Amino acid sequence: MFDVAVVGGGVVGCAVARRFTLQGARVVLLEKGADILSGASKGNSAILHTGFDAPAGSLELACMQAGYREYLEIRERLGLPLLESGAVVAAWSEEQHAKLAGIEVAAHANGVADVRLISRDEILAREPALSGAVLGGVLVPGEYLIDPWSAPLVYLLQALENGAEVRRNTEVLAGRFDGAWRLETSTGEVRAAYVINCAGLFGDVLDERLTGVRQFTIKPRKGQFVVFDKAAARHLRTILLPVPEERTKGIVLTPTVFGNLLVGPTAEEQESRDRADTDSATLRMLVDKAVEMLPALRDMPVTAIYAGIRPATEEKKYRVRHEVGQNYIVLGGIRSTGLTAALGLAQHAWGFCAGTYAAVAAPVWPQAPRLAEHCARDWQEVGYSEIICHCEMVTRREIEAAMEGALPATDWGGLKRRTRAGMGRCQGFYCNAALTALCAGRLHD
Amino acid sequence: MIDVAIIGGGPAGVAAALALKRRGVGRVVILEREAVLGGVPRHCGHSPFGMREFGRVLTGPAYTRRLRAAAEEAGVEILLRHSVVRLRPGGVLDVATPDGVKQLRALRVLLATGAREMPRSARLLGGDRPLGVLNTGALQAHVVLHGSVPFRRPVVVGTELVSLSALATCRGHGIKPVAMLEQGTRQVARWPLALFPRLLRIPLYYAAEIAEICGGARVESVKLRDGREIICDGVLLTGEFVPESSLARMGHLAVDAGSGGPVTDQYGRCSDGAYFAAGNVLRGIETAGWSFREGAAIADYIADDLVGGLPYAEGGVEVVCGEGLKYAVPQSLARVTRLRGVLQLRVAEAIRGQLRVRAGDVVLYKRRLAALPERRILVDLESLRIPQEVSQIIVEIVA
Numbered sequence: 007m008f009d010v011a012v013v014g015g016g017v018v019g020c021a022v023a024r025r026f027t028l029q030g031a032r033v034v035l036l037e038k039g040a041d042i043l044s045g046a047s048k049g050n051s052a053i054l055h056t057g058f059d060a061p062a063g064s065l066e067l068a069c070m071q072a073g074y075r076e077y078l079e080i081r082e083r084l085g086l087p088l089l090e091s092g093a094v095v096a097a098w099s100e101e102q103h104a105k106l107a108g109i110e111v112a113a114h115a116n117g118v119a120d121v122r123l124i125s126r127d128e129i130l131a132r133e134p135a136l137s138g139a140v141l142g143g144v145l146v147p148g149e150y151l152i153d154p155w156s157a158p159l160v161y162l163l164q165a166l167e168n169g170a171e172v173r174r175n176t177e178v179l180a181g182r183f184d185g186a187w188r189l190e191t192s193t194g195e196v197r198a199a200y201v202i203n204c205a206g207l208f209g210d211v212l213d214e215r216l217t218g219v220r221q222f223t224i225k226p227r228k229g230q231f232v233v234f235d236k237a238a239a240r241h242l243r244t245i246l247l248p249v250p251e252e253r254t255k256g257i258v259l260t261p262t263v264f265g266n267l268l269v270g271p272t273a274e275e276q277e278s279r280d281r282a283d284t285d286s287a288t289l290r291m292l293v294d295k296a297v298e299m300l301p302a303l304r305d306m307p308v309t310a311i312y313a314g315i316r317p318a319t320e321e322k323k324y325r326v327r328h329e330v331g332q333n334y335i336v337l338g339g340i341r342s343t344g345l346t347a348a349l350g351l352a353q354h355a356w357g358f359c360a361g362t363y364a365a366v367a368a369p370v371w372p373q374a375p376r377l378a379e380h381c382a383r384d385w386q387e388v389g390y391s392e393i394i395c396h397c398e399m400v401t402r403r404e405i406e407a408a409m410e411g412a413l414p415a416t417d418w419g420g421l422k423r424r425t426r427a428g429m430g431r432c433q434g435f436y437c438n439a440a441l442t443a444l445c446a447g448r449l450h451d
Numbered sequence: 452m453i454d455v456a457i458i459g460g461g462p463a464g465v466a467a468a469l470a471l472k473r474r475g476v477g478r479v480v481i482l483e484r485e486a487v488l489g490g491v492p493r494h495c496g497h498s499p500f501g502m503r504e505f506g507r508v509l510t511g512p513a514y515t516r517r518l519r520a521a522a523e524e525a526g527v528e529i530l531l532r533h534s535v536v537r538l539r540p541g542g543v544l545d546v547a548t549p550d551g552v553k554q555l556r557a558l559r560v561l562l563a564t565g566a567r568e569m570p571r572s573a574r575l576l577g578g579d580r581p582l583g584v585l586n587t588g589a590l591q592a593h594v595v596l597h598g599s600v601p602f603r604r605p606v607v608v609g610t611e612l613v614s615l616s617a618l619a620t621c622r623g624h625g626i627k628p629v630a631m632l633e634q635g636t637r638q639v640a641r642w643p644l645a646l647f648p649r650l651l652r653i654p655l656y657y658a659a660e661i662a663e664i665c666g667g668a669r670v671e672s673v674k675l676r677d678g679r680e681i682i683c684d685g686v687l688l689t690g691e692f693v694p695e696s697s698l699a700r701m702g703h704l705a706v707d708a709g710s711g712g713p714v715t716d717q718y719g720r721c722s723d724g725a726y727f728a729a730g731n732v733l734r735g736i737e738t739a740g741w742s743f744r745e746g747a748a749i750a751d752y753i754a755d756d757l758v759g760g761l762p763y764a765e766g767g768v769e770v771v772c773g774e775g776l777k778y779a780v781p782q783s784l785a786r787v788t789r790l791r792g793v794l795q796l797r798v799a800e801a802i803r804g805q806l807r808v809r810a811g812d813v814v815l816y817k818r819r820l821a822a823l824p825e826r827r828i829l830v831d832l833e834s835l836r837i838p839q840e841v842s843q844i845i846v847e848i849v850a
Binding site: 232233237283285286289305309387388389393399418431432433436438439443446 | 484486494532534536547549550551552567568570571572573575576577578579580582585586588589592593596597599601662663693695697700701708711
């Protein structure tokens with residue numbers, strides 16, 4: 007019997023499992039995929055947002071800002087990187103330029119006091135490679151870059167090392183509440199006092215399975231991305247945000263902590279919750295868009311292409327609710343801001359149950375994989391035995407470590423997210439065979 | 452102090468090392484990031500390699516064993532598992548080794564890092580992201596080095612020479628390609644090699660391009676632009692070689708957009724005169740034999756340079772890759788009374804017309820030709836007489 011069953015191992019579920027574990031609850035995290043981060047959290051733009059442009063007074067804003075603060079508080083102890091890049095909301099047309107003052111006002115109203123208008127000249131002084139077509143912008147100094155996979159991984163690792171359990175390949179099929187929850191899963195019954203729905207793209211499906219009704223509907227929104235070669239990174243240090251449009255934050259051009267340059271995402275409504283496919287016309291459009299903003303990218307090779315799916319709903323706001331008599335919390339409709347808001351959402355969910363348990367007195371602080379290019383990497387330390395992935399400089403030691411421990415990689419995606427092996431410019435031309443041999447029998451498709 | 456550091460121990464790098472030792476250069480070091488010397492031919496399980504170098508027909512692995520033996524015998528220092536991570540001005544290299552990061556200094560550095568096939572991502576090839584989408588290089592490493600078979604019934608994309616070598620690799624390891632796709636209207640590889648797919652009874656589709664790759668965990672099918680769907684369990688992306696010039700691109704050396712390799716002059720000298728380049732890092736792609744000879748030739752220039760015998764790079768002539776051409780290598784010419792070497796050209800699409808080298812309106816060289824993609828096109832530099840006042844020549848094919 008668990009105190010809390012967290013359903014879904016995305017960034018939100020991992021953060022919730024951590025929070026409740028540290029507060030003394032006995033937690034089990036149930037993930038239907040072979041590994042955590044196999045849904046919406048698999049692909050995003052890896053930005054730690056200040057909330058400068060979040061809806062005023064919204065829960066989203068509150069959770070983003072709480073999550074932002076907690077990330078900065080805990081990240082050094084968990085070995086998580088932070089690239090203090092700052093962001094510029096850049097205007098490329100008179101129409102966009104006219105909106106900048108309003109963005110600054112809204113940011114200040116959201117408590118992000120250091121946001122200010124920045125002139126075209128100042129932008130170009132800061133980013134000399136940027137196209138001269140930029141008209142002006144809003145500087146958001148506090149927008150930072152993080153590792154979108156190591157953060158949730160180490161959140162859950164901290165939960166596990168402080169007593170939580172994780173069950174992967176475990177789908178919740180049904181549930182019944184009779185003072186406590188009995189969850190019927192694909193790997194047997196799980197009993198827990200509380201259930202927290204962090205099921206992301208399947209949050210509404212789980213809602214129905216547990217309560218008999220869907221109180222919201224997921225409208226999957228796909229975003230395609232293109233990653234440029236690491237040689238591109240020298241041309242841009244700041245996150246380049248577009249002036250927001252109706253539905254989404256629009257297309258971002260940003261450095262990454264891995265030393266690449268990323269352009270995306272698109273916003274494509276689709277039926278499928280799990281088909282994150284790309285198409286060459288859209289990818290070409292993204293490349294062209296990036297080149298338009300940063301002409302130095304013209305002959306820059308592309309390293310990777312991918313798509314992520316955001317669990318948008320019929321409403322823009324987060325779909326968070328607490329059913330008191332049912333010991334049931336839903337953290338639904340958490341879209342692209344989820345990476346930032348996760349720790350804040352976990353605090354918020356904890357707020358519903360505060361006082362129930364006794365916090366862990368001296369928690370263990372596990373260490374995240376060190377994958378950020380601006381920090382020391384494993385290959386810089388002696389005794390790594392050999393480099394397996396030359397493009398991303400991934401060592402045999404790192405690959406071995408990723409397949410061991412409390413939450414070992416069980417598939418190729420999981421190994422890539424934990425090590426970056428095969429994610430570089432050659433996409434496996436040099437290392438695919440060696441990597442396959444090294445992992446033989448230890449990973450499945 | 453190292454006299455010459457060579458980055459990459461494939462045919463070009465080893466040939467350069469041998470030539471430098473022959474010229475009496477003292478300390479010649481090969482920095483190889485893999486655990487063995489040899490480069491790409493290590494996993495080319497087929498012949499012919501080594502005809503000119505060793506006077507006999509060898510398979511790739513046998514050829515690389517010869518290279519290793521020759522390098523050891525010649526007294527070349529071979530540092531394995533040494534990954535150069537950064538080039539610094541003047542021949543200073545940051546090197547990752549299992550014993551820690553080191554900084555090495557060399558009077559001259561030769562980039563001989565080879566080439567690789569363009570991966571799916573750089574081709575902007577859409578669809579799902581299942582396992583089983585590989586380049587020929589990865590396939591060959593699987594079957595030759597590790598005895599593993601990544602798929603059984605792949606679709607093969609491309610009809611270059613390497614594509615046929617991929618078919619041979621498949622055939623030898625129980626892999627039966629279900630189709631071969633060529634986006635053009637004819638095969639890129641020349642007759643009679645082009646008969647090979649037919650001999651193996653592999654359907655060859657012309658004007659065929661993949662619109663999307665489909666599959667969950669593994670590849671299940673590919674959909675073509677014309678709507679056809681081919682059931683398969685893998686996609687083998689062959690050819691479209693690009694230089695592995697990341698060190699140049701990430702560092703301070705000028706990189707040529709056309710070839711994708713470092714900008715060099717006729718001596719293989721880069722934009723920083725402490726650096727030279729040879730082999731397929733210059734362009735995609737030439738044979739191992741060509742790379743070997745090129746490595747040796749450029750090593751000779753390096754040996755000359757070490758004793759002050761190479762003409763200055765400053766005030767050279769820029770070679771502009773004009774109409775009809777994909778690349779021209781080298782991209783600059785040091786000014787000398789008598790040019791040596793060749794201008795290496797490639798076209799992106801089949802073209803018939805006049806190949807011209809001109810300085811402004813003055814035509815310095817011309818010949819008629821019918822050019823096909825991935826075929827060697829050479830212009831003998833000795834035939835060019837570049838007037839003194841000229842600072843730029845343009846190479847082009849006028850249809």
